[in-house]
Amino acid sequence: MGKKSTQIFNLGSGNVSATSFSVLGNEKIKLDNFVQKSFQPKADDDDWISQISECIKNISLGENIKGPVYAILPSNKLLIKTIRVPKVDIDKQSKIVSFELSQKMPFSLDEMEWNYQVIDDDGIEQEILTFAVKKVHAEKLSRVFFQNGMMLKGMYPSTILNHKTIESYQDTKNYSDIIFGNFGAKSTDLIFHGSTGFLVRNTPIGGSNLTQLISDSTNLTFDKAETLKIKQLAKINEGNTENRLINDQLQVAQTTYFTKLGQEISRAVVNYKRLKKGKLPQIFFITGQSSLIPGLTQFLGQCLQIPIAFLDPYKDLTVGKEVNRDDLPKISCAISESLSLAKSIFFDEIDKIISLLPQSSLLAFEQKKKIPLLIVASILFSFTPLPIYFSIDNDVTNVQELHRDLSSNISRNNQLINSLLEKQEKLNTYQIISNRLNDQLINLNQFNHLLYRNTKILDSLESLLQDSVVRDLWFDELYPVMEIESQYFSKLKLCGRYLVRLEENDYASPDDKLNSLIDKNTDQQHSLISAIKDLSITDHISKKSFSIEGKGDLMNRFYTQFEIEIVLK
Numbered sequence: 001m002g003k004k005s006t007q008i009f010n011l012g013s014g015n016v017s018a019t020s021f022s023v024l025g026n027e028k029i030k031l032d033n034f035v036q037k038s039f040q041p042k043a044d045d046d047d048w049i050s051q052i053s054e055c056i057k058n059i060s061l062g063e064n065i066k067g068p069v070y071a072i073l074p075s076n077k078l079l080i081k082t083i084r085v086p087k088v089d090i091d092k093q094s095k096i097v098s099f100e101l102s103q104k105m106p107f108s109l110d111e112m113e114w115n116y117q118v119i120d121d122d123g124i125e126q127e128i129l130t131f132a133v134k135k136v137h138a139e140k141l142s143r144v145f146f147q148n149g150m151m152l153k154g155m156y157p158s159t160i161l162n163h164k165t166i167e168s169y170q171d172t173k174n175y176s177d178i179i180f181g182n183f184g185a186k187s188t189d190l191i192f193h194g195s196t197g198f199l200v201r202n203t204p205i206g207g208s209n210l211t212q213l214i215s216d217s218t219n220l221t222f223d224k225a226e227t228l229k230i231k232q233l234a235k236i237n238e239g240n241t242e243n244r245l246i247n248d249q250l251q252v253a254q255t256t257y258f259t260k261l262g263q264e265i266s267r268a269v270v271n272y273k274r275l276k277k278g279k280l281p282q283i284f285f286i287t288g289q290s291s292l293i294p295g296l297t298q299f300l301g302q303c304l305q306i307p308i309a310f311l312d313p314y315k316d317l318t319v320g321k322e323v324n325r326d327d328l329p330k331i332s333c334a335i336s337e338s339l340s341l342a343k344s345i346f347f348d349e350i351d352k353i354i355s356l357l358p359q360s361s362l363l364a365f366e367q368k369k370k371i372p373l374l375i376v377a378s379i380l381f382s383f384t385p386l387p388i389y390f391s392i393d394n395d396v397t398n399v400q401e402l403h404r405d406l407s408s409n410i411s412r413n414n415q416l417i418n419s420l421l422e423k424q425e426k427l428n429t430y431q432i433i434s435n436r437l438n439d440q441l442i443n444l445n446q447f448n449h450l451l452y453r454n455t456k457i458l459d460s461l462e463s464l465l466q467d468s469v470v471r472d473l474w475f476d477e478l479y480p481v482m483e484i485e486s487q488y489f490s491k492l493k494l495c496g497r498y499l500v501r502l503e504e505n506d507y508a509s510p511d512d513k514l515n516s517l518i519d520k521n522t523d524q525q526h527s528l529i530s531a532i533k534d535l536s537i538t539d540h541i542s543k544k545s546f547s548i549e550g551k552g553d554l555m556n557r558f559y560t561q562f563e564i565e566i567v568l569k
Helices: 045-063 088-104 135-147 158-168 170-174 207-218 224-235 243-275 296-304 325-332 336-346 359-382 389-467 510-533
Strands: 005-010 015-024 031-038 067-073 079-086 113-122 125-134 152-158 180-182 188-194 197-203 283-287 308-310 317-319 473-482 491-501 540-545 559-568
Touching: 005 045, 005 113, 005 510, 015 045, 015 125, 015 336, 031 045, 031 325, 031 336, 045 296, 045 317, 067 135, 067 158, 067 336, 079 197, 079 389, 088 113, 088 170, 088 389, 113 135, 113 197, 125 180, 125 325, 135 152, 135 473, 152 158, 158 180, 158 188, 158 197, 158 207, 158 336, 197 243, 207 243, 243 296, 283 296, 283 540, 389 473, 491 510, 510 540, 510 559
Parallel strands: 005 067, 031 317, 067 152, 180 283, 283 308
Antiparallel strands: 005 015, 015 031, 079 125, 113 125, 180 188, 188 197, 473 491, 491 559, 540 559
16 A cells, blocks of 8 residues: 555634645554644634635745645634434435524525534434535635645534544543543634533633733733743743733733633533533543643643543654654644544545535636646647648548438437427426425425424423422413524413412411411422423523412412423523
């Protein structure tokens, strides 16, 4: 087996890296070269593409990179949605996903290049993770690579590659529940990986947020604040107290950044714990260049109370002689996504990873590659010797006979064409009927999904009525709150009453009866709210009210009236 090589561009929010990998036979993948260009992150997408374009041009010229390449897109430049759809045949799945996704996207799907991956399947419903990027942005990036002599073969979401990193990393085999964090410049990707699937959370906080806080407090430029962030914070964490004023400003900025980051990560962990019914991740693997911020690992360990470990890509990798050994610590936090993509390319698994490269751009650029060859062929043909053309005069008779034969063939072919046109008209009619039947099938699937959802809601409410903890409960009215331009309702308002039973041994004297009645009522309130929160249909409770007088009559008839609004999942 010959040597394989590939070139991967990782387009980050604040930098662009180009990594060269190769592999020979069944040996380990080799890191041949790594180069990176950084810039100040911009919020505007057009500004970001301009910065990316300049970095790609400089890297291509400096490293003489030509030919086929692959690109990775950062998660904060993508629209990422998780949806649940009924399980259908694979050939119908795309239409169902398209319909559901069109209800959630802020833009028309015609303006987006999108793709999806199934992340959970219970046999009835499937959980789908979708990614989308504006077509105009994807086409601009494709054009940048082509203009610099490269042919872009695919654009892949970084989130999917982060998950593949967890799946292939040997150190994760010893744990059943893992949290993986890729700390970038503008955002942090969190992936919770367990035996039953994985959960993705993207937090809009990255290393550039800390740099901006330092820049604002010290009145330094962004580039100088970035340098100060790494060097001076490292000294502070080592106990160096020189330049007290700068140190105090840096510590305030660091504390503010860590607090916001800790809140986002803790919120994601709590959500995962709720879904896993109290189960927490056993270890936190981290990577990304912002993971090198001094003090981050200690803060995460104290915040989450679980072990923190850096991802070590060199366990699956050999390093070429051309790579500067002094840069290896920094490179290790920047190549996990590129390495995962390289493994898929080398081991023929690239088709299993979803790509956001517009196929129209790929075909157009392939055609443009052939233009120089056609021009050369035309020039060569123009120099064909002239005597060849003169010999045509000697074959006039043969040409006339050939003309008669062709005329006869044309007549027969015209008859055949007319017959084919009639058949084509019938096929068009069949196609129209087929499209109508397909539309009816989609409507039927949507109705089945709606029916299943409503049945699930009714089953949950019935289980609430039969709950042994929440006793003597009945519903008077149910109010579904419909979404705008949708057949689904997102909220459910419950109005009902529950009976408060008071036994004689629950109070010592008649004077204590009122207090005991109020205490029992409070307990039943808490039990009811807790039971509703635990329902599989409940995302959270948005409103609740309880009435012991007026609509309710706790003191005389021993019942309380309630109104609770549930936001459905």
